[in-house]
Amino acid sequence: MDAIAAAQVLSEIGYLLRQDPKEVFRAKAFSAAAWAIALERPDLEALHKANKLTSIEGVGAGIAKVLAGLVETGRSSYLERLRAETGQPARDDESTIDLTAYQGDLHAHTDWSDGRATMIDMARAAKALGYKYLGVTDHSPRIKVVNGLDAERLLAQSQQREKVEQEVGGLALLQGIEVDILEDGALDLSDAVLELLDIVIASPHVKLRQEPTAMTERMLRAVSNPNVDVIGHPTGRRPGSREGATYDFERVFREAAAHGVALEIDCDPARMDLSPEQARLALELGCTFSLDADAHAPTEFAYVPMAAWMPRRAGIPMDRILNFRPLEALTMVAK
């Protein structure tokens, strides 16, 4: 059992626990331990032999017991019990996700909006992970608290992007935006601005509890905008703290597939809002996916390897996930 496989088990346990409001504290502990393992990649076998699994950050006796079981048997009876209790059926059609083929993350923030690192620090971290590209997708102006970018600041950011790309070398920085989907489905920046960008992620952030018919119309309008490439965290749900949007998922996903708009699997453990069941529905309806960390700091890129259990459990083949495509094959960048 390698560290990433173990991190995925802990991450899935964290996800399943998080669905129960009483278990949020324990869920966070599992997610935090998964993150520490995805970042540090410790030798679990050696630590287990030395009886030192609790030396890993965030790993107490309970989580150490789960890890010990993983090292000894390759499986987790605790995860299996949770899957049964939460109605997650055993699957014989899981896909294979080869993370070494991951080409780049399409959704990342910098201190131009609410990220906690500079663009060059994010770019260097992505390069160190072997990424070939990184989407610089800060927020649009509507949400004032995150210092969102209007057209003027986007232009200034694109000038910095060019310099950073030259300085880092070997990593394509895609100029993008995470644009807010407004209540009526219009976007928070004009089409004239959006069409200049390499990548446009349109996300619902506010008024998520809109009545489902209106929410469906809102999402349909967003996926029909020809400048939109990806729908970011499609429901906005934060399990355990915020309910997400409810809409006619089948209609919206079908329309997304028709327009070639990808749905994001947001790997932030506080989100993972596209459930495995919804991801599976979207797969059946012909959608493509974007597997992103939505990182606000370099260490958060590790969210992707720990959350890769989700596309695997949903049976999504790698060729439906944009991040496994080389830059030249990302059609949104070319258009």
Ligand SMILES: [Zn+2]
């Ligand atoms: Zn967002």
Ligand SMILES: [Zn+2]
């Ligand atoms: Zn974001």
